[in-house]
Amino acid sequence: MDEEVQKKQGHRRTVDHGNTFSRVVIERIQKKPLDPRKIRAEASYIIDLLPPTAYKQDPITSLATKFIHTSINKIKHPVLVVRWTPEGRRLLTGSMSGEFTLWNGMTFNFETIMQAHEHAIRAMEYSHNDEWLVSGDQEGTIKYWQPNFNNVNNIHEAHREVVRDIAFSPNDTRFVTASDDGTLKIWNFHEALEESTLRGHGWDVKCCDWHPTLGLIVSGSKDNLVKLWDPRSGTAISTLHGFKNTVSKTLFQKTGGQRLLASCGRDNTGRIFDLRMMKDMLVLRGHNADVSAMTWHPIHSSLITTGTHKGTISHFLLDTALPENTTGLTPVAQIPNAHDYPIWSLQYHPLGHILCSGSNDKMTRFWCRARPGDETAFADRYHQSEEAVVATSANTTAVNAPNGANIGEMPKPDSLPGIPGLPGIPGLSRA
DSSP states (O other), rough: OOOEEEEEETOOOOTHHHHHHHHHHHHHHHOOOOOGGGSSSSSSGGGOOOOOOTTOGGGGOOOOOOEEEEOOOSOOOOEEEEEETSSEEEEEEETTEEEEEEEETTTTEEEEEEEEOSSEEEEEEEEETTSOOEETTTTSSSEEEEEOOOEEEETTTSSSSEEEEEEEOSSSSSEEEEEESOOEEEEEETTTTTEEEEEEOOOOOOEEOOOOOOOEEEEEESOOOEEEETTTTEEEEEEOOOOOEEEEEEEEEOSOOOOOOEETTTTOOEEETTTTTTEEEEEOOOOOOOOEEEOOOOOOOTTTEEEEEEEEOOOOOOOGOTTTOSBBOOEEEEEESSSSSSSSEEOOOTTSEEEEEEETSSOOEEOOOOTOOTSSSOSSGGGOOGGGOOOTTTEEEEEEEESHHHHEEEEEEESSSSOOOOOTTTOOOOO
């Protein structure tokens, strides 16, 4: 259902996660074991819905494929970065105009807007202790912000060109920035001083990340290379090959064993590297254009979501990869028409039940899981495309929407749980 239909019906969609957590608390007080399999594809079972943390063994229950809402500023500008505030109550977006915009995290309506930078905001990241936000812009300026968006420090000309990415160290005492000037810089956070410059890429550095527990930095560049760095010595310890074009995003696994590294590039693929072997173990295929955005799910360590230059959102389950499959992993769910232009940023809500996307079409969109009996989960304009046929691995089976329109391939019930609202799939386990 799109915005026009919502206006005619006179209501706004909202996603209240309080009910699902209340159910967990009630079950815990009554000392009842959580039984996710009691969910069935009927609306009456919505009351038994549980949060993603209750379905840790079933990552397919957290596929954010249902459109909720589109948020647009009065003066439209491309949305380059989206970040949930640490407590998950609001969403913060950074735009081409240099503005911060805050959106409500449940009703998705506008809350406030401010001119944060004089130029386009290209990167921003919250510290692990949730007390600071650091942002970088088109002209190489870095700014410090408190949770109330009080600007407490600026580093002018931190880089000679645009700041593409920012990542904090595990203890928040340092952070690393990537720039189109071909370098990465490690900064002392409290003193706002540059500690070292990492050189080694032959072209623009488009992305970076700092391992959540280890002293390890990763970067991706326009030279098609992924490099791993030792932040103490400032030297590259390994170079990962495989991409045939610019590497647009690199992200360490934040949950689970934290031994995987995800990356994507402008060769229409994503790659999963194993840090123990220092080589790629899986290729993510099925994209229809350059992959420009990527994010890990905060609860499920095997669920990863990508966005492309054609506005397609794809969900991959790494656990469904077969050992004999050498051609790569295809999506288990895909939204071909999520945006009209390139998707620049993706991020899940800290609780894992909502996905947000920011795009060059000047819109911020929110996506959630389907509810039991929600037969319209895929019957909106974002899924009315012939390109919606996905997940062609041997572990899938076709599913049709109630109106007969094919919505793609979903996992077989004997191997993975089904999706509420989609008839013909028994044994549902869904949040």
